[in-house]
Amino acid sequence: MGQSEARSRDPAWSEARGRADKRARTEATQESNKRRKLDGVDKVPIYATKFSQEELDAEGRRPKKKVAVMLGYAGSGYKGMQINNEEKTIEGDLFKGLVAAGAISKANADDPKKSSFVRCARTDRGVHAAGNIVSLKMIIEDKDIVKKINEHLPPQIRVWGFEQAKGSFSAYQLCDSRIYEYLIPTYCFLPPHPESFLGRELVNLAKEADDLAGYEDRQLEVSTFWKETEEMHVKPFLDSLDPEISAEVHRALYDEQPKILDVEPSMEPLEQTQDASAEVRTVPTEVQATPEVPNIGTTTKQPASEEGSRSAGSPQALDAPNLEPPQSDSGSELVDEQPKEAEPPEETSQRPQLSPLETALKQLKNTIITAKKNYRIHPTRLARVQSVLSNYTGTHNFHNYTIAKLPRDPSAKRVIKTFTAGPSPILINNTEWLSLKVHGQSFMMHQIRKMVTMAAFIVRCGCPEQRMQESYAHEKLTVPKAPSLGLLLERPVFDTYNRDLARDTSGIERGRIGFEKFEAEVQEFKQREIYERIFREEEKDDTFHSFFAALDGVRRPDLLYLSSVGVPAAKREMAVNVRTDRRVEGAAAAAVGGSDEESEGGDMEDG
16 A cells, blocks of 8 residues: 555545645635736625615615514525525525615615624525524514515515514524425335346345345335336337337346437536436436436326225325416526527427437336336335434434535534424325425534435335444445435524523513414415425426436446445445446546535535
């Protein structure tokens, strides 16, 4: 072993190098900012409102009070919660709405810091919140100020109300804990296809560990799913094709990619891409189990009764109003759906037509997705999901569930109070969904989404639950982050502040911080703007199918710690015929979370 290799494996040396790299990046950023100021290229932030000196002088001074503002939002179309000088964010639109309504003075309209603007929890691009809180100094003389603020906000951002707080109140510092919800289709707990790379390796490694019987027992309630799907859906479709195309389609779906699908591998790391559907498309065709074919739009549904006999775990349909997707999307203007200019006829006519093989692949993919969405989780499977989630409760070292955290970093230890799965799945548009709720003191970047991925893979891979405890040890494991689509902040908790407030004898009128008085409004908004948006986007893009199918096909050992062999299997050199050039290796590593660099904020900032 060379000296450089020995040093690279020394944790202390790696930690020191990490600090040095961080310091160098910070210095480089500071230097870049100085150059921008000297060159005069700083732009006015998009959230700032500029007023003339005459307007500022005419406004006069008005009293401001420290308040806690309760709000909710659907994150689609936004670059996250945290304010950004150049990107459209929730805080940016909220700040502009506060200024336009007169809740923030014109003198402070160019900088949120002037109003002591602080968020409780930061959510990333595409992540929603039924309840979040910001604290700031606000002008509250107008009794209709909440109504006026909402008039200046898009429908997918709502201010529920505010409470006057102590002058020292900070929404971030005084928050006790946060409750998040993650909605996930139950078909995500199906095992990998037996012909995918991960599916084959799980069986092979179970045999190697002399655990095949145990593996099969952990997959018993889903043991016939793929066989039935093959016989009832895939085989009839393939039999209807020309024999030559049929053989090529079947081979292309779960084995080597046909030449017609060869594309240049994307070098954008998966962990840099927050949009879930875009994340999956960065996987190169050489390492995918399911070839990435053009998006086929909305999946054709099977009648619900047709699959009723497929599983003994029939869900209770959610008996509530307004579950079907609405005829119009009130917040659609934020999803970059601007009308496009018509292309010249000669360019349109030159668009390549799909070959018979490409058309067949698209149809077969649609058939498999439909079969998966017809799946209904068995009670035994649901019980195992809950059992796996229970392994998160308590205080653990979550260094494998975030980025840039070493095992020895004390800040990697976090407290999870509860992590539960809803007892009854809900049925929306013939897709069954499960609600997962996690209550924790605080969360690190990507932590919840990585926790969801790990739990789903433990169940779907028939992995022994002891692997959960092993993930808290010092060994570094690859844990991809689940799509942001299903994540929403349900509410922050301020129990300690509210208890102290009850004992306050100052006589100053201050209200409890919470969402109880807005419950009806919050639930209606969550149903209309968040839940239905999640259901529509999954129906349109098949986000969750693409995420798991792509990872099942990555021909690397990174995820093989999920097998019966355990962590050692993930450290082996693979003896398979895989291209090893840096482009493909880099893209394959990104597909399983090998690159965690981020160009923007994560799900939470210790939020």
